Amino acid sequence: MKGIELEKAYNPKDFEDRIYRDWDSKGYFRPASDEQSPVHHTYLDNSKNAAVSKYTVVIPPPNVTGVLHMGHGLNNTLQDIVVRYHRMKGDNTLWIPGTDHAGIATQNVVERALKKEGKSRNDLGREKFIERTWEVTHEHHDTIVKQQKKLGNSVDWNRERFTYDEGLSKAVRDVFVTLYERGLMYKGQRLVNWCPRCGTALADDEVDHVDTQGAMYHLYYEYADGSGKIEVATTRPETFFGDTAVAVNPSDERYTALVGKMLKLPLTGKEIPIIADEYVDKEFGTGMVKITPAHDPNDWEVGKRHNLEVINLLNPDGTLNENVPEKYRGLKCEQARKLVIEDLTAAGLFKGEEKMVHSVGHCYRCKTVVEPYLSYQWFVKMKPLADKALKAWRDGEIVFYPRKWENTYCRWLENIRDWCISRQIWWGHRIPAWYCECGETIVSREDPVCCPKCGAGADKLKQDPDVLDTWFSSWLWPFSTLGWPETTEDLKAFYPTTALVTAYDIIFFWVARMIMAGLEFTGKAPFKDIYIHGLVRDKQGRKMSKSLGNGIDPLEIIDQYGADALKFTLSFLCAQGQDILVDNDSFKMGSKFCNKIWNASRYILGNLEGRTLIPVKDEELTELDRWIYSELNKAASAAREALDNYRYNDASSAVYEFFWNEFCDWYVEATKLSFWHGDEHEKDRAVSVLLNILEESLRLMHPFVPFVTEEIYSKLPLAQIVENRKKAGNCSVLSNSVYDGMLINAPYPEPGAGREDKNISLRFDSLKEIIGKVRALRTECGIEPAAKINVALKIEKGSSAEVAREKSDMMSLLAGLSKVEFIDKTPEKAIGTVGSGFEAFLLVDENINKDQLKTRFTKEIEKAQKSCQMSQNKLNGNFAKNAPAEVVQQERDRLAESQQRIEKLEGYLKSL
Incomplete structure (x- = not known):
């Protein structure tokens, strides 16, 4: 037959895009059960004889405003590998693509663009702003899809979903109303995390805690009766205007007599009591803690226990409001802090400050410092849902790979708090709650036409202006993408899904919540296997970020090396549990x-x-x-x-x-x-x-x-x-x-x-070892690969190395030998090496320049001796005392290696 020509040089640009178009256009990404799949007939034949296994994966939807970074490259690659593997195994395989509308992030992108135009969202109005956001969404979506295709993602594009599409919007609304009906959803005034930049509440797990340089400020509060003063400490002195008590531990004998005594709040003249509460650590500081219920989560709980007044000091933009003296109003917290300290100092009520580093919450999107803020918000009661999710894990319904992430999952669920799901932005699912002038709240799957309590028409009803947290739609992703709440054919065929492949940084945001939602609304865990991979970092171990400038664009790698090179490298380096x-x-x-x-x-x-x-x-x-x-x-x-x-x-x-x-x-x-x-x-x-x-x-x-x-x-x-x-x-x-x-x-x-065949494997392992040892001798002696050499072999009788007698022609070919002799005694003028069941000798004859070998070995010995001396000097000095144990051991190993090399090379010289 004719030879088949491949291009001389491997060039992925010649075929990668063409092949991807073929796979997609011919329907190879569809599950075999689809009639449009090219292997549908095979699926039908197989399903007649036995139940065909299914394998379903939903892609972690990337934010629609972003572009794919190397983390996405890793995540998509790992999913693509297992999806292709299961497809080839004959499983009815489906990989669902999609994107996330990313409420806060997307709104930020549009608002930044408007700011450059000298406008704000309020200038456009809600309806026009959402139209503008859809335009940005479509543009970014198209970019992400192109990137995923360049990566080679074998996703079923016919089933692509968006967390803000019509079907998912219906699912979101159904879930909200169902939770409300089941008593798991409520609206109440509580302390929330507030981002002044984004102008919205955040859930606890949307706050990044960053070590920040700050100070502990020591203040004096005077007794109302003028009998003296006490000392308290705070990292935020500007919040003392919201203090409604000072607390001591009830078992602290130093202050037992003071409980109930009144204090005068500095710069205001307002009086607040001293109370007793177990929350106070009597060993920390002075053992007296100022309580500001509206601006600290722990103080909020103390305030509830003692029925303290709650005074909010902040405007939504993070400035101080009318509940502080007039001179501080409208100032940002840091500005007010400086002025407050000046005024306290002038009043003789400021003792001093201690510099310190403490953990400060920042918005996970815009990185602004998050403020504790008193606000009316919608919450989901999480404990009943968390209990089901914990049981599913204990019952083996879900399995983590690697197992260590089970501890993280359990800790979060066991200590879970109610989830604040309302956001004060415009881009997202509008909360399906309406308020009537009569005080009635209507939560409905359909827009109400009248108030069920007073009969007022729809024009008298006002819908809640807030939208839902983005994660409220993505926690439904494994089943909403398959058509839930309708009982679709896809839902019946592919739910529960099989595996989730994601990074460890969203176990709280997404993984645990999906499990809770799946169990609550379908009665089944949404997936069995949970593979948690590490992060892609730079060579220094730093997380890739724009600020560091150390990110790698996967498309640039694909352009340079091809998608296969990127995919194989990432999978080859991806060890379980490691970045x-x-x-x-x-x-x-x-x-x-x-x-x-x-x-x-x-x-x-x-x-x-x-x-x-x-x-x-x-x-x-x-x-x-x-x-x-x-x-x-x-x-x-x-x-x-x-x-x-x-x-x-x-x-x-x-x-x-x-x-x-x-x-x-x-x-x-x-x-x-x-x-x-x-x-x-x-x-x-x-x-x-x-x-x-x-x-x-x-x-x-x-x-x-x-x-x-x-x-x-x-x-x-x-x-x-x-x-x-x-x-x-x-x-x-x-x-x-x-x-x-x-x-x-x-x-x-x-x-x-x-x-x-274990016997054949053993024989060829021996043959490979012999050839490998001979090749190593050639390299040691600096003999060119093309030069032919003569070798003698001393074989142990009955060992697997006897294969060499039968395969001498193969040895000659693969080791570059002109002759192989089988001997019983060690030859003279030969350089030897030892292996399992054999000794191999490179014969120093007319084919080899003995003088060159002597010179080479002598130089190598001198080099190894210098290395030995350096290691001995380090180990005999302060290095061995001061360096870490593992570093000292490395140096000892280096010394032993150099000594062994000297011994081997001296043996070679002796043989010559």
Whole structure:
């Protein structure tokens, strides 16, 4: 037959976009149960005989205002690998894409744009502002979709969803009303986290706590009767205008007699009591704590216990309001703080300050300092939902990979607080609550036409102006994307979903909430497997961010190296429970692997020229063939087991080691003997086996490097391979038969017990060790790879190393030998090395310049001696006393290594 030409150089730009369009347009991303799927007929045939397993994944929806960063690249890659794997396994596989409307973040983007125009959202009005936001949303959505396609995401675009689309909006409204009906939703005045910049409340887990330089300020409060004064300390002296008590611990004997005594609030003359409460730590500071219920969560709880007055000091923009003396009104907190301290000092009521670093809450979106703020908001009662989610974990309905994240999940659920879900912004799901002038609140799935209490018409009803927290729509994502609350065919077929792949930084925001929502509204946990991956960081271990300028654009990596290089590198580095440290050069590794696949395939396909592909039965396989099939079987088994348990780096390593080392560096090289010395039949047989192994290897690697494997697979003479495998009787050493179509839906290699031969593996391991030792000797002696050398082998009788007697021609080929002698005694003038069951000697004869070797070894000994001396000096000095134990041990190991090298090199010189 004719040889099959691949381009000389691997260039992913030649085919990646074309292949993606083919996959998508031909319906390969659809689940097999869809009639439009190209493998629907296979699904029907399989479903007649047995229930077909399903595998469903919902993508963590990226914010519609953003662009994909390397974290998205990792997350999308890991999902794509398991989705492609399960699709090839024959599971009815669905990966649902989508984006998040990202209420606060998206509104911020639009408001910043308006600010540049000299406008605000109020200038536009609510309706026009939302129209403007939709325009931005569509623009950013299109960018994100293009990026995901460049990554190679095999998502079903026909089922793409948006957290603000019509279907999800219906689900959100249904859930709100259902929670209200079940007594799990309420509106009340409580202390909330408030972002003055965004002008909205935030949930507890939307506040980032950052260590910030501050101070502890010490103030004096005078007794109302003029009998003296007390000392209190605070990090925020400007809030003392909202103090309604000073608390002491009831068991603190120093202050027992003072409980009930009145104090005069500085600069105001207002009187407040001294109260007793267990909250106070009597060992901390003076043991007297000012209580400001409207501006501290702990003080809020103390205030409720003692029925204290609650005085809010802040306007929504973070400035001080009318509840402070006039001179401080309208000032930001930091401005007021400076003025308050000046006035307290002048009054003799300021003792001093201590500099300190303390944790300060910041808005997770705009990074503004968050203020505790008294406000009427909507809340979800979380404890009943959390109890169900904890039970689901204890009952094994959900499993975390790795297991350590179960502790984080449990701690948060066990200490959960009610969820503030209302936001004072315009972009998002409007709260479905209406208020009548008669005082009635109406919460409804449909817009009310009248008040059920007084009969007032719709024109008299006012809808709540607030919108729902973005996470209120995304916590429904696993089932709302499938059509809930309607009982759709997709919901019946694909819910519960199978796996969630996400980063650890949204376990609170999203993962736990989805589990709670799934259990509450469907009665089932929304997924079984929860794989929590690490973050992508720079080589210094820093989180990638715009401020540091250390981010890596995945599209730039794809443009430089291709999507496969990015995907393989990330999966290869992704060890369970660990962050990934990368820079731009890291992706060369994935690119080199793709080049290896391309060049090896190009060599094999080029060898088809003039050859006839023939059926190869079991008995016609050489020991070398049986060995590579055994290695393929082990690699397929390892990859499957690792992917089933979300150990991406183990799976990537298994396919890498098999293809690069076992297949390319050993098997393909060794088969050259057949092409050089075999007859025509042997050449046909050898190339037929090579092609079979290549075909299966492409299937093995496809989930990790889908584009390059698909491109090469399309060049294979599949019809001829299929016919020959049928004639060969489906040999036991082969895995599944080939699939005459696109590789994306070909069967994944399926290992079997009969395909591994431990005895052959042992023999070839010995052969590889011998060749490896000889190659190392060549390198040690600086002998050029092309130079032929003579080697003598002393083999232990009965050991697996005796394989060398049978495979001397293979040894000569792979180690660059002109002659192999088998000896019983150690030869003179030889440099030796020892392995399992053998000794190998490089014979120093006319092919080797002995004087050059002596000079080389002498220089290497001197170099190692200097290294020894440096290590000994460090270990004998202060270094060993002061350095960390692990660093000292490293130096000891370095010394031992240098000493062993000197001993080995001196042995070489003696041999010469």
